[in-house]
Amino acid sequence: MTNFCPRQLYRELAVNRDELAQSIIDLEDEQFGLLEDEQLAYDLGQHLKPLIDQRVVEDRSGSSYPHQEPAKTHDDERRPRERPVRTPANFGGPTPELANLSNQERARWIFMDRFITLEQLEKIIGCAFSQQESDQYNKALDEFLGRLFLLTDVASAMKDCDLPALQQMFSSTLILMRHREVGDEERVRVPCTLENLRLRFDKYFYKRRSVPNWYESQPFYADPLKKSQWVLCEIDYLNCTLLSPKKRLSTYARAWALSSSAILQKNATEDVYDRIICGEALQEHLFEQNCNSCTTTSYAKGTEIPYSVYTVQKDQKIAIHGKVGLPHWRTKRRLWPGVYPTLVP
Known part of the structure; x- marks a missing residue:
């Protein structure tokens, strides 16, 4: 049975957020704390969920599946990132x-x-x-x-x-x-x-x-x-x-x-x-x-x-x-x- 290591998961599941990068640094220094950013916590949770589900299976069966496919990504999680729409000055008028x-x-x-x-x-x-x-x-x-x-x-x-x-x-x-x-x-x-x-x-x-x-x-x-x-x-x-x-x-x-x-x-x-x-x-x-x-x-x-x-x-x-x-x-x-x-x- 594999060890469930949050520190390792944070390293492996880092997403493109400066706040999470700082969290990784804190974990390296063994400084643990809550993620105050709800959206960041949600994003990390979405990445963690397939591994947590796999861990539950391992606990129940007493075996591990290192090659198991992760859960499928929902369509809305695959969408390209959207940015605020900026209107340049030369695009005025109706x-x-x-x-x-x-x-x-x-x-x-x-x-x-x-x-x-x-x-x-x-x-x-x-x-x-x-x-x-x-x-x-x-x-x-x-x-x-x-x-x-x-x-x-x-x-x-x-x-x-x-x-x-x-x-x-x-x-x-x-x-x-x-x-x-x-x-x-x-x-x-x-x-x-x-x-x-x-x-x-x-x-x-x-x-x-x-x-x-x-x-x-x-x-x-x-x-x-x-x-x-x-x-x-x-x-x-x-x-x-x-x-x-x-x-x-x-x-x-x-x-x-x-x-x-x-x-x-x-x-x-x-x-x-x-x-x-x-x-x-x-x-x-x-x-x-x-x-x-x-x-x-x-x-x-x-x-x-x-x-x-x-x-x-x-x-x-x-x-x-x-x-x-x-x-x-x-x-x-x-x-x-x-x-x-x-x-x-």
């Missing part, structure tokens, strides 16, 4: 009728300043699009929005012309286009790689040292974005303390009633690109959270075990790290392992 708007106009009212337009992107990345390119990208955007607005819950709110519901539904997301090229200092187009992003947007990176950073010698540093495409980015990470990125993304896909193939994990270049475009367009770093962002990028380091690449952003600066497995929360490094989903319907 609320329009959604039925009378084009898809792009609807997106502007639903996402507001978190819909990064083609015109904004041109200025940010330093690429002047030709008329043919603009037509192509706008057509791709209309098709992207058409698929997005056909998602089950979205279509229902769209049918009712319920703008507040749509704004709340997408309150933790933004729309942007990942472009496979950026402009250099002379506005000449070059592939969108980590190297070229660092050259163009050097303020987002730590100053170069006399010795090159470790990742500058890795192949992924020069890997370009494969194609230009519109994406919906979640700006709140999914905590991977208990579940792998793959399982967390699968849960997120079910919340949107989508197949797993429509919810993607970012590679290192996409992660850095999204942070820069968001920061330049909004003058706000929405991805800057207490998170080690796990990417799909990996590299070899003299062993057969691949090292995974993850990113951290603090005070605008983006750091790129490598590690075997997931980087876990520590009292001296209070960052949660997480993944920022990309939705491509």
Whole structure:
């Protein structure tokens, strides 16, 4: 029979809350107390319940089931986090009728300043699009929005012309286009790689040292974005303390009633690109959270075990790290392992 250790459970079942992080520190110091935050206590209870149920079974049967599947998560617990809806100053005036708007106009009212337009992107990345390119990208955007607005819950709110519901539904997301090229200092187009992003947007990176950073010698540093495409980015990470990125993304896909193939994990270049475009367009770093962002990028380091690449952003600066497995929360490094989903319907 296994020992029931609350201290161990708190370590394993930590959720993305600063208050709970402090509780973990208190437990490490053997300082026990009540959780005054009722919502936090409820969230922790939801995580603990499957293990408590399993413990009851063990007590009754005298055996343990280490491989037993945890209880299924309720649908409302899988929903993406909702943020307060902010209305920028340039969105004053009467609320329009959604039925009378084009898809792009609807997106502007639903996402507001978190819909990064083609015109904004041109200025940010330093690429002047030709008329043919603009037509192509706008057509791709209309098709992207058409698929997005056909998602089950979205279509229902769209049918009712319920703008507040749509704004709340997408309150933790933004729309942007990942472009496979950026402009250099002379506005000449070059592939969108980590190297070229660092050259163009050097303020987002730590100053170069006399010795090159470790990742500058890795192949992924020069890997370009494969194609230009519109994406919906979640700006709140999914905590991977208990579940792998793959399982967390699968849960997120079910919340949107989508197949797993429509919810993607970012590679290192996409992660850095999204942070820069968001920061330049909004003058706000929405991805800057207490998170080690796990990417799909990996590299070899003299062993057969691949090292995974993850990113951290603090005070605008983006750091790129490598590690075997997931980087876990520590009292001296209070960052949660997480993944920022990309939705491509």
